[in-house]
Amino acid sequence: MNKLSSLxxxxxxxxxxxxxxxxxxQGVLLPYHVQILSLCCINVIxxxxxxxxxxxxxxxxxGHAGFLAIGAYASAYLTVVWQAPFLFAIICGGVLAxxxxxxxxxxxxxxxxxxxxxxxxxxxxxxxVIILNTDAVGGARGFSGIPxxxxxxxxxxxxxxxxxxxxxxxxxxxxxxxxxxxEDEIAAESLGVNSTYFKVLAFTIGAFFAxxxxxxxSHYLQYMAPxxxxxxxxxxxxxxxxxxxxxxxxxxxxxxxxxxxxIIPELLRGFAEYRxxxxxxxxxxxxxxxxxxxxxxxxLSLSGITQFVKGARAHGNHx
Amino acid sequence: MAWHIMAxxxxxxxxxxxxxxxxxxxxxxxxxxIIKLINFAHGDIYMLGxxxxxxxxxxxxxxxxxxxxxxxxxxxxxxxxxERIAYRPLRNSPRIAVLITAIGASLLLQxxxxxxxxxxxxxxxxxxxxxxxxxxPVFITNRQLLIFGVAxxxxxxxHIIVHYxxxxxxxxxxxxxxxxxxxxxxxxxxxxxxxxxxxxxLAAAAGILVGMYYNRxxxxxxxMPGLKAFVAAVLGGIGIVPGAVVGGLLMGVAENVVVTIxxxxxxxxxxxxxxxxxxxFRPNGLLGKKGIEKV
Amino acid sequence: xxxxxxxxxxxxxxxxGGLKAVDQVCFSLKPQTLAGLIGPNGAGKTTVFNxxxxxxxxxxxxxxxxxKQLTNEAPHNIARYGIARTFQNIRLFRNLTxxxxxxxxxxxxxxxxxLCSVFRSARFKxxxxxxxxxxxxxxxxxxxxxxxxxxxxxxxxxxxxxxxIARALMxxxxxxxxxxxxxxxxxxxxxxxxxxxxxxxxxxxxxxLLIEHDMKLVMNLCEELFVLDYGHLIATGxxxxxxxxxxxxxxxxxxxxx
Numbered sequence: 001m002n003k004l005s006s007l008x009x010x011x012x013x014x015x016x017x018x019x020x021x022x023x024x025x026q027g028v029l030l031p032y033h034v035q036i037l038s039l040c041c042i043n044v045i046x047x048x049x050x051x052x053x054x055x056x057x058x059x060x061x062x063g064h065a066g067f068l069a070i071g072a073y074a075s076a077y078l079t080v081v082w083q084a085p086f087l088f089a090i091i092c093g094g095v096l097a098x099x100x101x102x103x104x105x106x107x108x109x110x111x112x113x114x115x116x117x118x119x120x121x122x123x124x125x126x127x128x129v130i131i132l133n134t135d136a137v138g139g140a141r142g143f144s145g146i147p148x149x150x151x152x153x154x155x156x157x158x159x160x161x162x163x164x165x166x167x168x169x170x171x172x173x174x175x176x177x178x179x180x181x182x183e184d185e186i187a188a189e190s191l192g193v194n195s196t197y198f199k200v201l202a203f204t205i206g207a208f209f210a211x212x213x214x215x216x217x218s219h220y221l222q223y224m225a226p227x228x229x230x231x232x233x234x235x236x237x238x239x240x241x242x243x244x245x246x247x248x249x250x251x252x253x254x255x256x257x258x259x260x261x262x263i264i265p266e267l268l269r270g271f272a273e274y275r276x277x278x279x280x281x282x283x284x285x286x287x288x289x290x291x292x293x294x295x296x297x298x299x300l301s302l303s304g305i306t307q308f309v310k311g312a313r314a315h316g317n318h319x
Numbered sequence: 320m321a322w323h324i325m326a327x328x329x330x331x332x333x334x335x336x337x338x339x340x341x342x343x344x345x346x347x348x349x350x351x352x353i354i355k356l357i358n359f360a361h362g363d364i365y366m367l368g369x370x371x372x373x374x375x376x377x378x379x380x381x382x383x384x385x386x387x388x389x390x391x392x393x394x395x396x397x398x399x400x401x402e403r404i405a406y407r408p409l410r411n412s413p414r415i416a417v418l419i420t421a422i423g424a425s426l427l428l429q430x431x432x433x434x435x436x437x438x439x440x441x442x443x444x445x446x447x448x449x450x451x452x453x454x455x456p457v458f459i460t461n462r463q464l465l466i467f468g469v470a471x472x473x474x475x476x477x478h479i480i481v482h483y484x485x486x487x488x489x490x491x492x493x494x495x496x497x498x499x500x501x502x503x504x505x506x507x508x509x510x511x512x513x514x515x516x517x518x519x520x521l522a523a524a525a526g527i528l529v530g531m532y533y534n535r536x537x538x539x540x541x542x543m544p545g546l547k548a549f550v551a552a553v554l555g556g557i558g559i560v561p562g563a564v565v566g567g568l569l570m571g572v573a574e575n576v577v578v579t580i581x582x583x584x585x586x587x588x589x590x591x592x593x594x595x596x597x598x599x600f601r602p603n604g605l606l607g608k609k610g611i612e613k614v
Numbered sequence: 615x616x617x618x619x620x621x622x623x624x625x626x627x628x629x630x631g632g633l634k635a636v637d638q639v640c641f642s643l644k645p646q647t648l649a650g651l652i653g654p655n656g657a658g659k660t661t662v663f664n665x666x667x668x669x670x671x672x673x674x675x676x677x678x679x680x681x682k683q684l685t686n687e688a689p690h691n692i693a694r695y696g697i698a699r700t701f702q703n704i705r706l707f708r709n710l711t712x713x714x715x716x717x718x719x720x721x722x723x724x725x726x727x728x729l730c731s732v733f734r735s736a737r738f739k740x741x742x743x744x745x746x747x748x749x750x751x752x753x754x755x756x757x758x759x760x761x762x763x764x765x766x767x768x769x770x771x772x773x774x775x776x777x778x779i780a781r782a783l784m785x786x787x788x789x790x791x792x793x794x795x796x797x798x799x800x801x802x803x804x805x806x807x808x809x810x811x812x813x814x815x816x817x818x819x820x821x822x823l824l825i826e827h828d829m830k831l832v833m834n835l836c837e838e839l840f841v842l843d844y845g846h847l848i849a850t851g852x853x854x855x856x857x858x859x860x861x862x863x864x865x866x867x868x869x870x871x872x
Contacts, residue, residue: 058415111602115553115598118546118549119594122590122595125588126595168731169732173724176717179718180707180721183708183710189669190690193718193721279426284405287419287423288408288420
């Protein structure tokens with residue numbers, strides 16, 4: 001049963017990829033559309049990895065773009081200056097971001113709740129200012145001439161990899177320990193869970209994936225600017241909005257939110273202008289009426305969907 | 320210029336900037352003290368205050384003092400509405416939910432301002448002519464004097480309200496124990512509204528002062544000073560009124576010193592570096608007392 | 615049965631600011647005793663538990679468990695040495711299922727690595743199956759096997775207390791600390807609880823120390839009692855002698871036991 005559903009999911013994912021390839025070849029999807037799909041995948045990685053920190057471990061980071069920035073710039077430096085292979089650059093970007101996550105996590109995690117939020121935001125801004133003052137990566141001028149290595153296929157693969165790894169993590173003993181820390185730190189400690197260790201672990205893993213997303217991002221845009229919009233707190237809050245609307249603690253929610261909130265502004269012209277009015281209103285309404293997010297921490301699943309369809313059908317038969 | 324004269328000059332500039340941070344930080348600290356919320360939107364209220372002042376002077380043709388008062392009243396209203404609509408329904412929700420709402424409120428004010436007032440900056444009308452006054456070897460501008468004067472005046476008024484009025488006593492009671500205050504017949508909702516109103520009014524005054532100081536205002540002007548003022552509040556000890564003043568002044572001076580000896584691009588990193596150091600080594604701030612954590 | 619004490623508490627002091635919540639408390643527990651810690655409200659009973667489990671800092675004095683020093687150890691390390699506890703105000707992971715609540719407590723004994731869990735190795739699957747089986751076993755012990763998939767916070771109060779006990783048992787403890795396990799239970803539930811605690815001690819051969827205000831439960835269940843008043847240990851002994859102890863009667867039992 002379990003194996004079967006994994007197989008079905010695998011086939012669906014493969015089909016989705018083939019359909020995109022086919023539509024692109026047929027000219028139905030323009031390169032621009034495929035670009036948006038790549039961006040969707042990058043955002044999925046960012047949101048799911050932030051979910052590990054904020055949703056599953058109950059910490060509150062609003063500096064995720066800092067890790068993205070490290071991955072983006074480090075990998076770009078590697079491919080541009082050292083001509084390193086892209087895959088190597090992605091891994092290095094991820095590892096460096098992970099190390100930064102560890103370095104930030106260790107001291108910052110002594111803080112709780114809103115203090116932690118501000119500290120992570122501050123950390124993100126410090127990273128940005130350091131980049132702004134580093135001439136080797138273009139400083140304030142920005143980093144241009146990054147090769148376009150990010151293809152849809154690669155971004156898609158990386159997104160799937162991230163989702164699978166993080167899902168497997170949160171459904172293991174490690175993930176349960178993180179959930180315990182989120183739910184009640186004192187109880188978790190009394191049950192032998194080293195809460196600091198798991199906070200730092202979640203931070204490090206989350207940062208690692210944000211770093212890989214950063215590598216994909218810089219080789220997608222081909223140009224990085226050290227602005228708040230691209231690698232600063234505006235970007236962090238963008239990721240946070242997707243996470244919150246999808247639901248803290250729901251991986252499928254994160255995926256759905258990342259994809260929809262990436263596509264909608266691109267599809268609806270004129271929406272962009274009102275986007276930053278509509279999102280905050282949504283954010284406030286969701287927090288007031290449905291604080292667990294649209295999916296309320298639940299996961300969409302194949303069996304859930306088939307059950308829902310069966311239920312609907314049975315209901316239809318009755319009436 | 321000899322280094323000590325330069326240092327003195329930077330001290331003056333830093334104190335001017337710092338008193339603006341202090342005015343904004345007061346709002347943060349009062350709101351935090353009373354409902355334990357980091358009101359992320361506070362910086363945007365400061366921005367709105369600057370715009371209100373701008374329109375009061377250019378459209379309503381008011382002179383400086385009535386313009387400042389109008390703007391303070393307008394900002395107070397926005398602050399009260401914000402609390403009513405966005406924060407009050409969440410008073411018993413998890414902290415994270417409230418924090419997310421506050422971030423949402425901040426974004427909302429910012430983008431609404433951008434839509435209504437336009438995204439580009441506006442030159443702030445100069446209500447008083449610019450003058451430079453020589454004080455021994457250093458200079459002080461009349462605008463800096465104005466900033467000092469207004470900031471000190473408002474802080475004194477705030478101090479009087481908090482310590483010598485019934486409202487202030489009620490505010491202190493609510494910040495210590497909301498339930499007990501309620502049982503003593505204090506209308507907690509009204510006190511919270513009053514706190515938001517006062518904090519927002521102070522921020523609005525700061526907004527106008529900065530508008531005049533830098534000669535320009537824009538919809539994003541609240542973001543950085545807002546965050547820095549928050550850091551100032553934490554530095555002084557969040558929830559402690561004199562702490563916000565001390566923290567604000569220190570932040571202003573520190574920032575000017577770093578910009579002078581380093582580079583202006585480091586300006587924004589100073590605040591956060593201070594923040595992280597303070598949180599790690601003295602999380603209750605310079606004037607804070609060590610609290611006992613309840614198990 | 616071994617007669618050397620398992621838990622030794624020596625001159626324990628816990629101070630909050632100027633307040634001495636626990637002052638110069640000494641006691642010891644032999645293995646497999648059913649012991650009770652009683653005293654009026656605010657006597658410092660829960661503070662003793664918190665000190666024993668590392669949740670509040672010990673100002674001075676020593677705690678040793680099976681000859682290991684536990685004074686001011688981190689709580690998660692204390693759990694490792696075999697001390698498990700429940701909380702007065704029930705600290706279940708309310709939004710998680712009962713089964714997950716229990717599985718979390720197996721954390722210390724998990725062998726598989728991070729890579730095993732990320733790549734779902736055979737070892738991971740085998741061990742997860744074991745953990746689940748073990749959790750179901752523990753649930754069966756407290757008679758809640760059918761509630762495994764319920765959300766913990768949705769259970770009635772009495773069942774939540776039992777889930778918390780089952781969760782503590784997942785640690786394979788040698789010493790189980792129960793903080794007011796009968797609070798909020800009706801007489802029937804209390805009677806079941808009494809039998810449960812006795813059964814746990816006999817079947818699992820563990821030591822139990824409990825804080826309780828229900829004197830009927832305490833007197834019927836416990837073999838040894840420690841009485842705290844204003845942070846001081848004022849009496850130690852079997853229930854009979856405690857009932858007749860003048861200081862205890864004066865400090866605490868006077869009103870309700872006379």
